[in-house]
Amino acid sequence: MNKIELLAPAGSMESLIAAINNGADAIYLGGNKFSARAYASNFDNETMMKAVDYAHSYNVKVHVTINTVLKQNELKEALKYVGYLYEIGVDALIIQDVGLISLIRDIYPNFELHASTQITVHNGEGALYFKEKGLQRIVLSRELSLDEIKHISKDLGIETEIFVHGALCVCYSGQCLMSSMIGGRSGNRGRCAQPCRMQYTLKSETLGEKKGYLLSPKDTCLIEDIDSIIKSGTSSLKIEGRMKKPEYVAGVTRNYRQSIDKVLKNGKFDLHKGKNELAQLFNREGFAKAYLHKNVGKDMMSYNYPKNTGVFIGQVTNSGEVVLEENVALGDGIRFHDDGFTLSKILKNNSEVKEAFRGDTVKLFPVGGYKKGYRLYKMSDKKLYDELKEDLKLYKKKISLTLEVEFKVNAPLVIKTKFNGKEYKVYGENVEVATNAPMTRERVEDSLKKSGEIPYKFDQIVFDTFDDGFMKIASINNLRRELFEKILKEEVSSHRKRRIQESLKIKNVKSNEDLGYIYSCITKDQLKALSENKKVQNIALDIFFSRQKNALNKDDLKKFHEQNSNDKNIYLKIPNIIKGEFNNIVKTIEELMPFIKGIITSNVGIIRIYKDKLFIIGDYKLNIFNKEAAEFYAEDVDIPCLSLELNRKEIKEMMKNINCKIGVNIYGNTELMVSEYCPVGSTFGGKASKKECNGVCMKDNFKLIDRMNENFSVLCDNNCRSHILNSVATNLIEQVEELKSFNITNFRVDFKDESYEEVSDILNQITKGTKNENKKYTQGHYRRGVE
Template structure:
């Protein structure tokens, strides 16, 4: 079995050094452009070159994240950036944007293409489809279970990467539009405002019941206790999240996972309890969770009370500034109580000032303003953090050993020979002279050759193939040692050269005729309202809770489409069978699930859904062989819609009305809070006992609905309304439109469809949003 890769985050050069010196096998980092962690330090071009060399000298691979969506006007800059990365020897790029993937596949052979978790690949069929389309590695959705990981990795033989530690998004990655819709900060562009970490009320509108807390804030993942099972799953890479974290965090987490992995392979015991305690000291949100690895979707994976670093309990307040300690503390530690906190500047025990206080002591902290009996937390452990400082303050903590052979003979040039990574290196120096006084002894030569200083090498052994008692200046000997090291370093540096002529050609235009207005409904009452309003091309999601389709009741002049979930996991075969059973009764499918798209694209018409995040014209070209039409990203403004739709090989749809699906989650806030116990997901089907909304601090209500697979769908508080912009959109050659109904009643659906078809608008009939149509996202 090939040893599994431990993949570490690096948000800065210091974090890179920390990761490598702590034992990672690979690092992932963002460049100064197109990184989904826009607020990390990230790497400029010179820093990137340094990072690549440093990693390769240490036999560590380096992957660069270009995992944001790319606007049309940015495409050339993005592909030129990839050109630079492949030229300097980057091992792989992690990509979300399908257009960029399309161009990478066309232009480069020496750099691996990895599919970002932002593409939301969560089943074997989707992984295989993406693999067939040129992705060497798939970063699986965090929602995949161990069984699903094993099936994709081992049974299908697809190279996968999974997250094993760090922050967990409540929504499937790449499927969250909440930050974008609320404030224009797009998670798909690396600028998420973390709406999920805010306080919400969940309200049952039928009963008036409500609950409040950080209802969308998950705990961080920690899979270290399951390292053996994960290794045996067949996945290729274990990924630690944390490009925004400090170097000490990176060092601590990497070192603990390194030890756990090595212990498993060696068949040796590992102290998981201590590891978990230290991981909690570095960062935790009310502890850790196993996420979805074992199908958990309940409240115990959430940090309802506190969305930030919780810290670890160090004791209980016995007065306003005194704590009975359960853990040691030192000056400089960070302390939290409730929502407040401080850094310890002084400690006194029994009236005496001390640097450190111990378990069992009653410690007086000058800054304390505690309530008696209150739990006190340590959020920053100075001693632990300092123990990791050497990993990034000493650049070459880990050095490569060299065995050097010396040729030192009077009248000949001195020669040094060594090998590194299977390559033999020879360098020649000055001629060895007959000594006038004292010769240069072996001990002198050995002493100076070992002075490798701040380089990535250390001399392991020195042997002499020939030695005579000759003479050479120490400066000349030192120069020869430096020449040898520089020769090795220059060999490690990769210069593949730039691809001189980049191919930005497009697919042949092959537009198929599709309905000019497509109406999406969620139940049969809405379908009836849409039909009576004049719509004849209607899609319904048969897998939303409460929806049952009787095909015999569908009017003969209605062209029925099935709108399928983006997320289809263990139920994939059932969904596939349902489509197969009814394929002669439908006009086509609307989906952004790669597995379904791949399976049925030769059988029926397919329109790719907006959750596929099609952001530039090349992303449409990527799908040209698989679909007939596409729904463009809702994060594009008018000008960008014009750019994308120009010359496209597929029919582009623009979403003109509806409450946008802001999140889709394997976790259900209704079941986790209002639910009881049941055999399915422990929620007693609470979602069927009311109509639910999430209310934010601005008193905006976000509708929460569930599907038949117990996933939750959260919709924007106000409908997007571009109905009065239809004429304007037609002016930029967009003539296919889409309407989505979520919680509108039959009459409202009828009215809106009728207004669209008659050329009216519905402004003034409620509170609407234009979304990104005017402003766009940064």
Template sequence: MKKIELLAPAGSLESLYAAVSNGADAVYLGGDKFSARAYATNFNEEKLKEAVEYCHLYNVKIYVTVNTLIKDKEIEESLEFIHFLHSINVDAIIIQDTGLAFLSRNLFPDLEIHASTQMTIHNVEGARLLKEKGFSRVVLARELSVEEIEEISTKAEVETEVFIHGALCISYSGQCLMSSLIGGRSGNRGTCAQPCRLPYELINKDKNISKKGYLLSPKDVCTLSNIDEIIKTGTASLKIEGRMKRPEYVAGVVSAYRKAIDSYYDNETFDLKDEKERLNQLFNREGFSQAFLFGNKGKEMMALNYPKNTGVFIGKTNEDYTLTLTENLNRLDGVRTNKKGFIVEKIFKNGIEVEEAKKGETVVIRPSNYSKNENIFKTFDTILMAELQQSFNDKFIRKIPVKLEVEFKVGEPIKVSCVYEGKTISVYGEKVQCPINKPLDKSRIEKSLSKAGNTPFVIKEIYFAQYEEGFSPVSLINELRRNLLDKLIDNTNSSETIYDIKEKLKQFKELDLEVKNSSLNNTTFITVINKEQLKAAENNGFDNIVVDYFMRDCDLNLTDLGDINFYLRVPSIVKQEFNHICKIIDNNLKHLKGIVTSNLGIIKKYGKEITILGDYKLNCFNGYSPAFYKDYLETSFISLELNKSEISEFTKKNPNTMGMIVYGKSEMMIKEYCPVGSLFGQKKDNYCTNACSEGKYVLKDRKDNEFPIVMDKFCRSHILNVSATNLIPNLEEIKRINISILRLDFTDESFEETNKILQAYKEKSFQSEFGNYTRGHFKRGVE
């Protein structure tokens, strides 16, 4: 039986050693460019090569993230980086950008590519599309249940990978624009500012009631208790999040899950309680959750009161400022109150300074950065950290047992062989001499050959296939041993295919993208959600209408839309409702002009049957992205994160083929978690009591910006930008950069406001006050 893969994070070489030493089957890491964890230490080329060589010694696979969106000006550099990764024999690269995926498959066909979780794969058809496009594995969205994981893993015929421990994004990964649109730091580019970890106030504007807290901050995931159920889904890999975490964290988490996985396959038990306590001490946010694996638990999965490492409760201070411990405490441990954290410099017990204190004892700690009757939490355990550090302080602490076979026969060269990873490795020495005095006996040969030194190997057995009494200098036996160990190390990192990068770049520049003008050229699309917006569109002579039918507030009947060219907008997330949505599409095919969506599953199912316009959440970011979808899409609306000059570079390769949003409140997040239902409508067994129908809700940040929250018909919540993007004053500039397919999206606008915007669009001039609008990234872009 093939065991499931345990995949560990590494933000540094020390974390890599920690992962491998504690039993990881594979490691993922990022280079110093094109990585979605730009603020991790990451690896330069020299360290990447060292990492690959080290991992392959232990038969541990290594996957490198190239998982940011790539601008046109970065394409050549990213291909050179991928060429380097291929040349050092990485096992796979992890990709988000579809343009880069298209190029990788064409230029490096034998290099394995995995789809990043940023590609938001959450249904069978989406996974099948990526398999068709050359991906060998998809990292599934973190919002899936075990049943959904099993369905994709068993039906899509492509390997899947799931997150089992670590930080959880509250928005579907790859679908979040909040950090980008607020501050220009893009999660899709690896520079997320984590606005989800900030405090917010959720307000019902109609009832004037609110709730405050860290309302978008989820607890970390821990599935140690559920490994059996996850393994049974058929997924190929269990992934631990944590490239930003310290090596001791990696060591502790990998060790715990190694024990859990091995216990499953060996049908044994392990100390689950002890391991969970260690994980809790390493890092937690108000405890852990199981994400969405066993249903949507609402606010139970949220760290509403504290967004950072909570630590472990160790007691509440007494009236006299002493502390009666509920856990052991050592000098130099890190602790925190509700307001601040500090290092314990001194501990006093009965007035005497001590190095440690035990559970149940009453102590005074210094500095006294706390008040009486205040909860104290331990966030850093020096004893635990020292113990974990011991597990990887020598990078070769994990030894690989090998068996040597020796041929020692007079008149023939000494031969020492080893079967390693299915290959026979042999070295030869000088001919064995006839002994003049005393022959070299077996025990002396064994003693010389058994010293593996500072290598990952340990000589477990030495077998003599042939032995005759003869003589050879011990120094030559030692040299043979060193040569064999060197060959073992070299053998693990041999690469069978080496590409000429100059030739590859030549091929890249000559690639035929099969660009053709879209039949929708010079078309304007109007997205509406209600009858009043549709009326304004029709009054202004627009007949290419996109109906946002699956939003909760949509009051339009699809069979009663008159003679307009009707396009159905399908959400970017389609899970258990997939067949329901397909039925609606099928029932309306006769009068449906097309579909607007960024859902890869819907694109796979209908892309060769009906006109599909890729929505902006497809993240088409460079001129090679359309080639990835050329068999499925008529056009795509370009990413909202590109500025004017970057769009111009994009469209040089794809003139008059791409669409652009010129008006609308951008969707900043789409979430399986609903703050409205969780905080205002929670029941014991079902948190949703339709609270969203009882008023208009906004999420207010620290700067008093109010972000509208809207719901779709499948109880997913969508956070919209405070201000609508308005590029009507820039229409001439947009025309000059070869964009002629335009779209205006209306969400919560009234008839009057919709009418005003459409009239300004027709006049190509916006004369009203611009203060309530934004140009988005059209002028600034993202780094």
């Protein structure tokens, strides 16, 4: 089997220590800025250096996350920070912003770069695209199945990293704009407000409505699948949890370390004990394997409770007692509904006990608050947490080394060892002739086996020479410390690097064409309204929502070309997420190439294939936040479109001295989420997995309603993915002249769930300058922006 890395999270120094003490091969952590966990404790520069040195003293790698998109005015500071991380010996950077990737490739070409899961790499062609752009490792989207992981890792020979445990986003990472558009807190900037953990009502026009935490997934737990995951060829198994307590990091890392080691040695891991411990540390109504086996229906969701559920210990009987389903002990935290208490007394057979066990009938105190019929949950296990707290101690873990000793009279005491492929040797004072009783071998061994505040210990002492002689114990101790410090200094300093200042390279731009307005549509009615307007020249047809009522298909595109090829330019809008259907999408593009001028997409796998064959408009989900990111994609894309999270000032700033043409979306119901999970099929269709879809999404229109009574349309595409649209359309039509003054010449207008009349109204606003005072719109982030 291949060498596998266990990658643990650290939101604090204590978590880093806990991870190392429990066998992590590598740690990932973030600095005070530019991290997708902006609300974690994170590491300032001084603490970062200490963390890196501490990890390297154990031969543990450190990967630093700079996994947010960066505004133009942040790039300089971010690049300076990268230089600091390079100098102190950070092993790799996990990055989202392709503009920063481009700069690092030029200035620090030897710095190892990993594509963050926020870049949304979810197919083989996409992984190849970023490998060819100079990234050594791809952190794959969580939505991939075991076969897909194997294809990318083993068949394509790409170094990959996958999440095996922890919280799961219901939307593809890097594609979610829900928190951003609703509340201004951007997930792409590390400030997600977690709207997926809120209650929603899913309403159908004919099927009624259902309420619950409809977008809240259970945490992932793949500890049962470690064997098959390792065989898939992936390089790194990643635990999510930079916001979690150090004890959580300790316990989860410990269990996955034990499981991996058992698999590699053909041993057997106690899955029952392991899963119970993991559930006690944190779970949301249990765990899910979700995407690993393509089971993405209601069984992966925690509909009833979005927070830590705890472990069910029993239901209160008529007598106020509980027949225990799990062990309990004094000091445990107990929950019922949204209330709870710390267990202060246990009565068993009318006698007080300190702990009770599964099957026992007990009364738990304090009694106040819970009643008969209540279900009780153990939220914290004092015994477990006390045990895990021991793993937060500095240098608790010791690396065992073999020490060779020359204890020769009238010669210096010599001790040497090997670590990490290198030999270390130090010379001490001369061994004296014993005037009285000579030193025993045991006494010398005892002195050399001491360790203290150091990562290493000599647990095996080999004497090449041992004469009857004498030396002060203090001298032996000093020599031992000198050897330890020599190893420590070398292990830390060997990772340090000197800055390499390369020059910035001029990027090649694919084209410099202007299209003006570019319209896209999904339904026949929308296309009819567009075709009737003579000022509309560029139309993109999205034929991948044919499950929806009145939706467009391939034949509609061919027919439209036949009737309008002389006065309309036809484009094909390609899905941004393409997995198992990738080859079919390619076949569709090939079939329709004679009928189209180009494509619109943000799928980098498709971009890789067609960058030299078709005119490509890059969709806004490429998350372009700065000039360097735009120019990165402009090597392969004709018109990259900007992120919808930029405000006017930021757009203006990044357009200065830009080397490529840019597109901006000026109208559309923004796609807030795209997910493999379908709330429609799972809620109304009884869908436990994708295989059981009964097509209920085709029978009606569906709205997701939040606690503020905002209505979000839910569309399902041809591949059973759900798309949640904003409750109101973004409309920047009145800002077009200002955008033109910023040197922007391409304007996107996207229609998704609009009627014929609504499309006609928007066209009138664009071509005639009319206003619809009765319609509610938003300017999105054009004025406010995101933090």
